[in-house]
Amino acid sequence: MAVQRSDDARLNDRDRSDWTIRDEDAREYVRGAVDATVALVESTYGPAGMEKLVDTADPQNRAALRRIDDAGRLFDAIENGDGFGHPVAALFVDGVDGMRSRLHDGTTASVLIAGALMDEGFDLVERGLAPSDVVVGYGIARSHAGEVLDGLARPVDADDEVMLANVAATTMTTALDRDVRRDLSERVAATVRRLGDAGDDDWINTDHAKVLAARGVETKTYDGLVLSRPADADPNGQGVTAPITDAKVAVVDREIDFEETASVLDGGEGVHLSSPQAATRYRTELEARIDAAAERLVEAGVDVLVALEKLDASVVTSFERAGLAVVDKATYPKEDVYRLATATGGTVVSNLDDLTTDHLGRADRVVERRADGEVWTAFEGCPGTVNTIVTGGATEAEVQRREAAVTDALETAATAAIDGQVLPGAGAPAAAVAASLREGATTVSGREQLAVRAFADALERLPAVLARNAGYDPVTAVTDLRAAHASGPTATGLSADTGERIDAWTAGIVEPRRVFSQAIETAAAIVEQLLTIDAVLYPNVELYGYTPRSERE
The missing domain is CATH 3.30.260.10 (TCP-1-like chaperonin intermediate domain)
Structure with missing residues (x-):
């Protein structure tokens, strides 16, 4: 009888070299993924950057076609679609994802710096430097970059x-x-x-x-707060049918279910109606409870009731008959009901029976309108x-x-x-740090000096891309900035309108200090992970490439 051997057993019979790439081949595999990822976002950098048209999915998992000019949003859109199947590209994108979620800026710069550092680092390794020497040299450069940015930054209140x-x-x-x-x-x-x-x-x-x-x-x-709801959300409440001034607002974040508290229980758990009389009593009591709740809200001074969940039609009918404006099914985004409570100075309650006048918020004016497929309820003049x-x-x-x-x-x-700190933009920080690193590299002993110089070259990739995307010669732009920063760090950057040197402070091109600093730190951390890879294992699977097309092809 033939014995079927397991996949693991058959795999162990194979030569390990059949499913492992090492050294130069491994570096090429990593480098290819990094270069391809950088190519996705390079043309979006700067005020003259291009947009990408991405077929993706929206937060409700519906197909969406979006125009995107930011690396972080582009990566999010790709991950919401088919995602990054290449393991190195996925690792690269994961590295910058934290920066995107925290700062909402600098992601593209971080990707470009990381790509440049990888290129420079791999070149040094091919020239004989150990990856560990490159990482140490990059660490020295990062530390010096912080000192340069300290001198370049200005305070802001x-x-x-x-x-x-x-x-x-x-x-x-x-x-x-x-x-x-x-x-x-x-x-x-x-x-x-x-x-x-x-x-x-x-x-x-x-x-x-x-x-x-x-x-x-x-x-x-x-x-x-302007509370927004899709027009097809199908709430039972009519909303605010006429403007309300000096409005008192109640906010509820749980389902309002009067049936759970009805006292007519004909045996056992839940509502069991074993006779027509019981059904009549039940409906009568339920309606009485709803009407009593509506009356209590009116007596408390409530003008607008906002509910996270959709209310039953019978509840809404009774409340609106009592004079309340009901805004129910306020579920997107869910945090808006809590924002509304903060805006109006009220408190969210989960149980309508717990509501007192102390929980009510206030707005000078509440008005509702339709806006491009949505219903907007504006609570204006809130405390x-x-x-x-x-x-x-x-x-x-x-x-x-x-x-x-x-x-x-x-x-x-x-x-x-x-x-409390800002930096000049327009490529000035990158040029300033690069010039200072190049000048101070001679004070670094050993092989790490080459890595410090490579770090400076990598940072100059930013003004080069800025110039190219604006339609100017990147070599000329980088040369001009080198000359401007030769005598020390300045706010001199590149104008995307003219291609000439400008004072970024005077031009009003300013960015938070933390954005550029974090772009450098994030890029260096990614490179430290990827540059030291010397083997890629892909047991029992075919190793595929990663070659997205760019608009320049």
């Missing part, structure tokens, strides 16, 4: 709206009209200042700021520390672009205000 607006405008490196970008950046700066004024410490809670965008709406900042920035656009692509730009700008402006 949370109430400095001019500087915060510059930070916000710099973050919005997307295809927005100049006047639109300036208007939105000023709104972002004012919002960050208000959030900072309301805080008890130096922390600015951007969760208390909401961004909404839709076609055809007017750009406006609300001192309160709490919540603000909503609303912006519009002529097309869906412009709407998405504005919403993403404002969301990122809020985070970066808040980061600058929290840290």
Whole structure:
């Protein structure tokens, strides 16, 4: 009788070299994945960067076609679709994912720096340096970079709206009209200042700021929350049918189920109706309980009841008959009901029986409107520390672009205000650190000196890509910046409009200190992981490549 051997047994019979690549081949495998990942995002860098059209899925897992000009969002879109099947590419993307989620900026710069450091590092290894020597040299360079940035940075306060607006405008490196970008950046700066004024410490809670965008709406900042629901969400409540002034607001985050507390129980657990009389009594009591609850809410002064869950039609009918405006099924996003409580100064309750006047919030005005397939309920003039920035656009692509730009700008402006430090942009930090590293490399003894110089060369990849994406010669741009920084770190950067050298401070091109510092740290950490790989094992599977097409092919 023939014996079927297991896959593991057959695999052990094979020569290990059949499913392992080492040394130079392994480095080529890693390098190819890194280069391909960098190629995905390189053309998006800077104010003149391009957009990518990505076939992906939205948060509700519905097919979506998106225009994206940011590395972090591009990676998110790919992972929401088919994902990164290549193990090295997946590792690379995971490395920058934390930066994207925390800072909302600098992801593209981090990817470009990491790619350049990998190229320079692999070249050094091929020239005879051990990967460990390269890693040590890069560590020396990282430490020196921090010192250079310390000298280049300027302080900023949370109430400095001019500087915060510059930070916000710099973050919005997307295809927005100049006047639109300036208007939105000023709104972002004012919002960050208000959030900072309301805080008890130096922390600015951007969760208390909401961004909404839709076609055809007017750009406006609300001192309160605009609650948004899809128009096809199918709530039973009619919402706010007419504007309500000096409104008292109640917020409930659990299902309101009067049947669970009905007293007519005809034996056993749950409601068992064994006779027509029992059914009549049950309905009568249930209606009485609902009407009593509605009357109690009115007596407490409630004008608007906001519920996370969808309410039964019978409950809504009774409440609205009593004069309450009911906004139910406020489920997207779910955190909005808690934002609303913070905005209005109220408290969320889970059980309607627990609601008292102490739990009620207040809004000067509550009004509702339809906006591009959604129903927006605006709670204006609220006493709490919540603000909503609303912006519009002529097309869906412009709407998405504005919403993403404002969301990122809020985070970066808040980061600058929290840290109290900003840097000049336009490639100036990279050029300044590169020039200082190149000058100080001679003080580093041993083979690590080569790695320090390579680190400087890698940082200059940023202004080179910035120039190329803007349509200028990258070699000329890097040469000019080297000359400008030869006598010491300055704020001299590259203008994406003219290709000439500019003073970034004067031009208002400013970024949080932490964004560029974290871009360097994240890139170096990724390289430390990947540069020391000397073998790739792929037992019993075919090793495939990773060659996404770029627009330059």
